[in-house]
Amino acid sequence: MQGRRIIVILCIALLSAPAFAEDADVSAWFRADPRGKAYRSVEGRVTAVFEAAKESGLPLWILMEKLREGAAKRVGADRLASGLEQESHRLLEARDILLGQKVPLVETRTREEAMKAVSIALLSGLSPAIISEMFSLAVPPLRVPQDAVAALAAIIPVRDASRLAEPDIRRLGAALLASRLPPAAFKSVSSFFLKARASGARDEDVLETMLIPSLEAGGGLVQMEEELRIFLKRRGSR
Amino acid sequence: MKIRGLLCIVLLGCSWQAFPEAALTVGASAESTRIDPVSAGIEPFLKGACSLTAPLSDRASALADAAFRLGYGWPGQGLTWFGFAAADFSWRAGPLFAMLGASATAEGDATGSLPSFEAATDVEVSLDLSHLTLSFIPAVRVRAGDEQGLGVDGVLSSILAAGDAAVARIRIQGGLEWPVDGLPEWIAGAGLGVSWYPGMPLVASIDAAALRRVSSNSSVETIDGVPITVPNADSYMELSVLPEISAQLGRSLTLGLSAPIALRLMDHGAVVAGVLIAEPEWLLTCGPMVSLRLEASPSVSLKATLGGDLAFSNSSFREKRVAYLTLEAVLSPAPPH
Numbered sequence: 275m276q277g278r279r280i281i282v283i284l285c286i287a288l289l290s291a292p293a294f295a296e297d298a299d300v301s302a303w304f305r306a307d308p309r310g311k312a313y314r315s316v317e318g319r320v321t322a323v324f325e326a327a328k329e330s331g332l333p334l335w336i337l338m339e340k341l342r343e344g345a346a347k348r349v350g351a352d353r354l355a356s357g358l359e360q361e362s363h364r365l366l367e368a369r370d371i372l373l374g375q376k377v378p379l380v381e382t383r384t385r386e387e388a389m390k391a392v393s394i395a396l397l398s399g400l401s402p403a404i405i406s407e408m409f410s411l412a413v414p415p416l417r418v419p420q421d422a423v424a425a426l427a428a429i430i431p432v433r434d435a436s437r438l439a440e441p442d443i444r445r446l447g448a449a450l451l452a453s454r455l456p457p458a459a460f461k462s463v464s465s466f467f468l469k470a471r472a473s474g475a476r477d478e479d480v481l482e483t484m485l486i487p488s489l490e491a492g493g494g495l496v497q498m499e500e501e502l503r504i505f506l507k508r509r510g511s512r
Numbered sequence: 513m514k515i516r517g518l519l520c521i522v523l524l525g526c527s528w529q530a531f532p533e534a535a536l537t538v539g540a541s542a543e544s545t546r547i548d549p550v551s552a553g554i555e556p557f558l559k560g561a562c563s564l565t566a567p568l569s570d571r572a573s574a575l576a577d578a579a580f581r582l583g584y585g586w587p588g589q590g591l592t593w594f595g596f597a598a599a600d601f602s603w604r605a606g607p608l609f610a611m612l613g614a615s616a617t618a619e620g621d622a623t624g625s626l627p628s629f630e631a632a633t634d635v636e637v638s639l640d641l642s643h644l645t646l647s648f649i650p651a652v653r654v655r656a657g658d659e660q661g662l663g664v665d666g667v668l669s670s671i672l673a674a675g676d677a678a679v680a681r682i683r684i685q686g687g688l689e690w691p692v693d694g695l696p697e698w699i700a701g702a703g704l705g706v707s708w709y710p711g712m713p714l715v716a717s718i719d720a721a722a723l724r725r726v727s728s729n730s731s732v733e734t735i736d737g738v739p740i741t742v743p744n745a746d747s748y749m750e751l752s753v754l755p756e757i758s759a760q761l762g763r764s765l766t767l768g769l770s771a772p773i774a775l776r777l778m779d780h781g782a783v784v785a786g787v788l789i790a791e792p793e794w795l796l797t798c799g800p801m802v803s804l805r806l807e808a809s810p811s812v813s814l815k816a817t818l819g820g821d822l823a824f825s826n827s828s829f830r831e832k833r834v835a836y837l838t839l840e841a842v843l844s845p846a847p848p849h
């Protein structure tokens with residue numbers, strides 16, 4: 275019984291080893307991937323990014339994903355190399371943000387996924403202060419740090435689609451994390467923002483009269499819909 | 513004198529704390545139709561609206577709304593006008609929300625018919641039960657002018673959660689109307705709607721409703737000495753569906769798509785010598801519409817709407833094919849929060 279279990283574990287390790295090696299080995303990608311040939315001119319720069327990232331303990335799979343994404347989109351060699359350098363800088367910043375939190379992300383994969391999400395948030399222009407605040411609010415017993423990732427994914431499109439100032443975006447994120455909503459429902463709030471906006475409500479009004487009061491009162495989409503109905507009723511005459 | 517002084521202080525207090533919101537819209541609508549040439553043409557319009565919210569306490573607010581619309585349909589319709597005013601008092605305490613007030617509407621055109629006026633109570637009571645809100649909205653209406661009468665109606669509506677990303681709305685409505693020159697009519701209906709919020713940049717919703725309106729009004733005509741009772745053509749059963757999609761195309765551009773579809777089954781017919789000779793009529797209407805809204809600045813937005821009003825019926829005089837394009841600029845200065 276014990277021997278059979280060891281065989282199964284060894285088989286899994288043998289099968290997964292090439293995948294990990296492929297994820298981490300950028301030189302192998304340049305040699306093996308047909309799209310790698312187009313980027314030989316920046317192989318040195320790219321390899322340097324990966325080596326520096328490895329020394330800093332950054333998750334290389336995120337950089338590998340970025341490399342494959344850029345190659346699949348056929349971006350220019352220089353752009354790909356500088357994109358990877360920027361991603362590496364953002365990951366360092368993301369790591370620092372996450373290390374500064376009182377509740378650390380212990381599990382490796384979860385921590386690395388959070389680093390990736392923070393990097394995307396930084397790329398979208400969200401300030402490190404807001405990102406850090408989201409993680410500082412996503413703490414037990416009400417929340418877990420992964421909920422901050424869901425909050426970031428909800429507030430970034432609202433920020434991109436609206437004229438709301440950064441303090442308002444921060445308030446929305448804080449209200450989401452303080453609410454009773456499950457993290458899976460956070461993105462629906464950004465979708466509701468769009469509906470209210472399409473109905474003619476101002477960005478500030480949607481935030482101040484529909485989103486924040488509903489979330490602070492422990493409500494969710496039901497209460498937001500009700501506030502929108504009252505708003506539309508008052509506007510019905512126009 | 514004392515009362516007048518006190519009233520002035522209250523009004524000053526209200527205006528000091530009031531949050532006004534106003535919007536002025538300038539636009540023009542172009543309409544094309546072969547079936548009804550009178551409505552074809554261009555209509556420049558000007559419309560405005562103003563809302564005033566005055567917080568009276570943490571729980572209570574006074575609300576005032578006013579709106580108008582002036583249009584000139586060329587070449588056929590001439591001047592059209594519309595005015596609205598409402599004053600409400602709202603109160604919120606925990607899960608309870610109540611609104612009490614009144615509104616008045618007046619509209620008319622240059623066709624020579626009397627303008628129509630309606631005054632109505634504005635009452636609403638809502639109860640928020642976390643995953644469910646219940647609202648009761650009763651109203652008493654008085655109509656004057658072109659159509660004169662009195663009406664009482666009520667809507668019981670509920671919004672409830674349907675998973676993490678959707679809400680459902682259920683609506684039951686009923687009412688009675690007494691025209692000055694006729695017998696009472698009643699109306700009853702129910703509706704169901706679902707809104708789905710999958711996340712930016714999309715929202716989709718669909719509403720379905722069934723409405724039954726029955727008129728006791730009828731006229732008795734005598735043809736060749738035989739009395740014929742002709743029921744009022746207002747009696748109908750209506751089934752409607754309203755699918756809507758909104759999508760955000762960047763920071764300033766919003767795309768809206770909607771296509772309300774309604775099927776109305778009308779009870780025509782006549783009672784001849786005590787025997788009902790049914791003459792059913794059906795009317796299918798559809799109003800597909802696509803709109804693009806561009807926020808040029810925080811206080812100026814531009815909107816273009818391209819749509820159609822289509823009607824198909826077994827009665828040729830109800831058929832309609834209208835295509836329209838409306839362009840409007842909305843000016844709405846930010847309220848002084």
